[in-house]
Structure formats: C-alpha cells, structure tokens
Amino acid sequence: MTETILANATLVLPDATATGAVCLRDGLIHDIDTGAAMPSGALDMQGDMLLPGLIELHTDNLERHIAPRPGVNWPHASAIVAHDAELSSVGITTVFDAMRVGSVVSNTRTNYGKYARQLATELMDLRARDALRISHYLHLRAEVCSETLLEELAEFTADDRVGIVSLMDHTPGERQFRDLDKLKTYVCGKHGLSGDEFADHVASQRSLRQRLGDAHEAGAVAAARRLGAALASHDDTTAAQVATSAGHGATIAEFPTTQEAAAASHERAIAVMMGAPNLIRGGSHSGNVAAADLAEAGLIDIMSSDYVPSALLSAAVVLGDLWDDMARGIATVTDAPARATGLSDRGRIAPGLRADLIRVARIDGTPVLRGTWVRGMRAA
The missing domain is CATH 2.30.40.10 (Urease, subunit C, domain 1)
Incomplete structure (x- = not known):
C-alpha cells in the first residue's frame, strides 16, 4: 500500500x-x-x-512536436515523450491527443499526408511500456475536405482509446475562415503561396467539399459510433449548422465562431468548448467571437489549450475570477471535460x-x- x-x-x-x-x-x-x-x-x-488534474480535449501540441518546423519530421518516440512531459509540467493529467485523419495527396503545394495511424500505434506502444507520465486518449480530427478520410478512419478500432471524433470542415469562406483575406494570410504565410496558388488552393478545397464532403461527414459520424467516441462539431457558425450537428449526435461544440452558434448549442445541450488562447489574448486570431464575451453570457462549458498547453490552467483561473466562482472556473478544465467524454473516474x-x-x-x-x-x- x-x-x-x-x-x-x-x-x-x-x-x-x-x-x-x-x-x-x-x-x-x-x-x-x-x-x-x-x-x-x-x-x-x-x-x-x-x-x-486538468483534462485537455483538443490540443495540437503533439503535432507541433513531430513537426517542429515546416518540412521537419522529428523522431516520433522522442516527440511523444517530450509532449507528454510538457503537459505534465503544466498540470494536464489526461489528454485527448488530436490527430488529423483525412489527407490530400494530389499534386498541390498544400499537400498533407497520412500520419495518424502510425503515430497512434507508437503512442499506444509507449503507453503500454509505461514510458508516459499522464493518461492519453485519441482525438481524431476528421477532415471533411480531404481525399482519404474514410480509408484512414477504417484503420482505427475500439482498442485504440479513441475518445473523440470531430467533424472538421475547412471549406474556404466557411466557419473559421469566413474571411478569405484572413485565410489567405494564414495559408500563404504557412506555405509560401503566391496569389494565384492561393486561388487554386481555394478552388481545390471547395471542389473536395462538393464532391466528397457529405459522404465524409456521414462516414465520420458512423466512425464515432463504431469507436464509442464522443462526436464533436467544429467551428459551427449558424444555428442551422448547430441543428445539423445535433442531428448527427454531437455532444461537444468545439470553438463555435459566433455567439449565435454557442447559444444554439447550449439550447440543444451540446457542451460549448472554447480555446484558452482566445480568452488569454482577448480575442480570436481568426476574427471570430471572443471567448470572454461567451463567458460573460454564461455560454462556456469547457476550455481547451488548443495550441498553448500552459494556457489551460491560466484560462480556468481567469474564468474563476470572472465568474467570482473558482470552483466553476476550474470545472471547465476538469469535471466538464470528464463528463463530456464519459470519464467518470476523474x-x-x-x-x-x-x-x-x-x-x-x-x-x-x-x-x-x-x-x-x-x-x-x-x-x-
């Protein structure tokens, strides 16, 4: 004992x-x-x-460790161990590691290839060997605007600890990047595209959504059910989009981009999750609704560190001060995410x-x- x-x-x-x-x-x-x-x-x-211990439902931090610079692929075992240690150092004791499923393999400057199945296998192997400090689950980010989503989802089984499947629709001009100028700044900065190449990228993504989007969305919903995972919407913007997400069975609304979508999610008992960097910075880097405004309106249930692990604890304390209720603020990074993912033991x-x-x-x-x-x- x-x-x-x-x-x-x-x-x-x-x-x-x-x-x-x-x-x-x-x-x-x-x-x-x-x-x-x-x-x-x-x-x-x-x-x-x-x-x-803090519970993180959506973090891009592992991807940052395996690709610390454009074109750099870091050894995965070292990246996983470093990611795990970093999260423990900021108070995160359970993480749903976000991994993209669905790739674009046609000949474009913005190609992104398959990696999730291999990385998940390596992560679970390290977990089995007791090499990790904290508890790890998988969060599969299902890219609707892709070419290989259904094939990649089919590679995962109920043994893979998939806790969340999220519907990622990054159609240019919709949801997170309704403002094409902001999308252009982001994509051209990341990939070094010219104006003409950006226009080709927009046309290509829109074509993928038109050709494959509905089938991919249905396949991701089915995969969440098969894997026993919570289904999350992503970047819902309108009440109509929230209604569609509710129809799919979504129980988590990741980063709604408007107060309209956040309120509609609450009305349908879908837990609203916002990014801690949005709250800490005082606004969204994409020009969408500010997390502070949703907090003032009582429309935040869960916080996520998104791309800054240390922000999770800071955001919970900020909410505790804002609401004059520290227990309520801390619950957004502990009890609420546990309940949303069926983790009744923490x-x-x-x-x-x-x-x-x-x-x-x-x-x-x-x-x-x-x-x-x-x-x-x-x-x-």
Whole structure:
C-alpha cells in the first residue's frame, strides 16, 4: 500500500473551495478532511490550491512536436515523450491527443499526408511500456475536405482509446475562415503561396467539399459510433449548422465562431468548448467571437489549450475570477471535460476517483504549478 497525504491546501471541490487535506492511497483518492490539521507525515501545501488534474480535449501540441518546423519530421518516440512531459509540467493529467485523419495527396503545394495511424500505434506502444507520465486518449480530427478520410478512419478500432471524433470542415469562406483575406494570410504565410496558388488552393478545397464532403461527414459520424467516441462539431457558425450537428449526435461544440452558434448549442445541450488562447489574448486570431464575451453570457462549458498547453490552467483561473466562482472556473478544465467524454473516474476531488491532482500557487494573480500527481505518484 502506498499512501500520500497532501494537507493545509485550499481544496477546489466540485461546488466550493475549502481548507483541508487529501489522502491518496494506491492510486486513488482515499479520503478528504476539511480543516487546518496537519496529519503526521503529510506534505504541507502551504495554503496553495489543490485541484483535480486538468483534462485537455483538443490540443495540437503533439503535432507541433513531430513537426517542429515546416518540412521537419522529428523522431516520433522522442516527440511523444517530450509532449507528454510538457503537459505534465503544466498540470494536464489526461489528454485527448488530436490527430488529423483525412489527407490530400494530389499534386498541390498544400499537400498533407497520412500520419495518424502510425503515430497512434507508437503512442499506444509507449503507453503500454509505461514510458508516459499522464493518461492519453485519441482525438481524431476528421477532415471533411480531404481525399482519404474514410480509408484512414477504417484503420482505427475500439482498442485504440479513441475518445473523440470531430467533424472538421475547412471549406474556404466557411466557419473559421469566413474571411478569405484572413485565410489567405494564414495559408500563404504557412506555405509560401503566391496569389494565384492561393486561388487554386481555394478552388481545390471547395471542389473536395462538393464532391466528397457529405459522404465524409456521414462516414465520420458512423466512425464515432463504431469507436464509442464522443462526436464533436467544429467551428459551427449558424444555428442551422448547430441543428445539423445535433442531428448527427454531437455532444461537444468545439470553438463555435459566433455567439449565435454557442447559444444554439447550449439550447440543444451540446457542451460549448472554447480555446484558452482566445480568452488569454482577448480575442480570436481568426476574427471570430471572443471567448470572454461567451463567458460573460454564461455560454462556456469547457476550455481547451488548443495550441498553448500552459494556457489551460491560466484560462480556468481567469474564468474563476470572472465568474467570482473558482470552483466553476476550474470545472471547465476538469469535471466538464470528464463528463463530456464519459470519464467518470476523474475530474473531481472525491473519494474513489483517480488520484490525479495538481498543486497551484498564485503569484501576483498568475497561477504557478508547484506539483502534479498522476494516480498518486509525483509526475512533475
């Protein structure tokens, strides 16, 4: 039996905060005591907040590690281990690693090839060898505007820990990049396209959506059901798009681009997820709705770090301050994402749940991680 007691902590419980201690035993939360007592042998948290480990549903961070520069393919095992260590260092104890499925292999400057099946196999192998610090699931980003989506989805089975399948429709002029000028800035900056090459890219993507989009969308919905994964919409913009997502069975709305779409998602009991960088920066880099405006309207359920892992903790604390309810803010990165993905064994500080916890101090208002425990063992 292994036991650790974390005492003199500000416990962020599901509905409140309280001074107390948590006993971790054999990988689970064994007991919770409120009050300032310091049991013999306990670790003194010195009043710091003790939170459930953060749960990340959508991060591009692994892709950043395997391709740190355009045209650079980093050794996958090293990239996975580095990604895992980085997440533990910012308080993330469960991650749904986003991997694109659906490639464009025709002869264009913006080709992107298949990689998800190989990377997922390598990730799960490292997990089986106990080489990773935190808990990993897969998030398959199903690219509707692609040529190989159905073939790539077919390579995944129920043994692959696929927790989320999201419907990614990146048709130029729609959803995230309704403003073609902003899309041009992004794509030309990334791929070095000329004006004519960008026009060809737009025409090609629109053609793919027209020819294959409906079949790909239906196939991705079917794959989510087959894999037992939560289905997520992505970048819904209108109430009509939300209605379509609801018809597909979506339970998560990733990054709705307008308040109209966020409100429509709430009305249909679809959990709204927004990007932490949007909240921290004060707005969307694509010119879409600001996360702060949705927070003020009570339309945010879940936060995601998206492309900045450290932003997840910061955003939760910002929301706690904004709502004057730290428990509610922290729930957007713990309990709410756990519920949205059916993980009933984590996301709260409660007896019997996984002993995934983080210690957080606030220095001049900024949250600073001072410790991460995964299944009761110190991970960072």
